[in-house]
Amino acid sequence: MDKVSEAKFFSLLVDETTDLSKQEQMTICLRYISDNKLREYFVDYVSVHDMTGEGLANVILAHLRHLSVDLSFMVEYFLILTSFV
Secondary structure: OHHHHHHOOEEEEEEEEEOOOOOEEEEEEEEEEEOOEEEEEEEEEEEEOOOOHHHHHHHHHHHHHHOOOOHHHEEEEEEEEOOOO
């Protein structure tokens, strides 16, 4: 996480999917530049119980706050929300 802090600016990547057992899961990553190279930091892979926008935002923000990420340096975000039926 130190490299993300050193880079200062970062992008948020979130990918959500529902697996075959109907369990919603979400991957949270941060993308940043270090040593002139694009890097990604895996934050967490979590089960999601509240699929509303507010529920997803609460999970994401809780994980970022736990890491003491300064959201004022987030320059963009990517959300990929899909599910199996």
